[in-house]
Amino acid sequence: MEKVDLHIEKKSLFFIVVFFLFLTISYAQPALPQRTITVQSTQPIDFGIFYDTGSGGTITVDYQGNRTTTGGIIAISGSIAKPAIFEVKLCQGRNIIIDYALITTLSNGVGSPLTLNIGPTEKGPRGSRFPVNTNCNFITTLRVGGTLHVPAGSAKGTYSGNFEMTFTQE
Template identity: 50%
Template sequence: MKLLDPNIFIRRLLMLTTVYFFYIGIAIAQPPLPNRNITITATQPLHFGTFSLAGTAGGTVSVGYNGARSSTGGVYLSALAPTAQPAIFDIKLCQGRNVTITFSPTTILTGSNGGTFTLDIGPTEKGVSGSQFAVDNNCDFITTLRVGGTLHIPGNSPAGTYSGSFEIIFEQQ
């Protein structure tokens, strides 16, 4: 009968035990995080409604992210259609993620009959440019971001339809 060296037997037993526990550890590992794709859809443009200038003075029209509209200077707000509305973006991103929004503070709108207006963008319901917010839903629902702005109208601006665009960058953390 051949005797086994006890040191070799213990080493083999420890090695077998280590392999067994390593295998068990892999079997109960945490599942991977959900996909981190972000989808942004612009569902409503920023609109300042119908207004006119009274006299030669300029002024401003502001639309808050909640849709409230106000004016300063020689700007008269009309109740005629189209009405004022904030821009709305739908954000689809899995729960527990953070999003930072950044945007240029101003852009220029060009009129159909010449003339230009300056648009100050923001604030948004989540804050100003550079603000960060958490997405507070699961991967199947949408977080809405509303954006307002202030339109600067120079005196003697020609009547017409003014349009332009602005870019918002959504960066997930």
């Protein structure tokens, strides 16, 4: 009779071990990745220090931070220009479509506002699609340039303003 009991115990132990292995395997699946997009502005566009000789012109900062001027606009050497930077986080290697208003205004509260043409970005112009990295912990960086139009006789000072970018996942 002891052999039968021992045999039954071994059989029960076998089924318990198999049950726990199955239980562990069924719950070992990874959690579903996030489906929401997260965008953070980490750096505003900065044209550096410049001045107008009186005739107006433009100053451009491309998405790599290179600065050029036209007309009577003179960039001060040693001042640093920077593109706007956004950090985009979205899982599963999806595509993002970027959209933004092409023109916005900047003001200093004293004189006439300046016009800022937004773009292009390092991923292309408005309406461009780009993939994000497939790793949910990796951040895709988007750099954005722009051209500032400075009319002749613009008031001196620090100008500020905002522009919005829309990031749509597909």
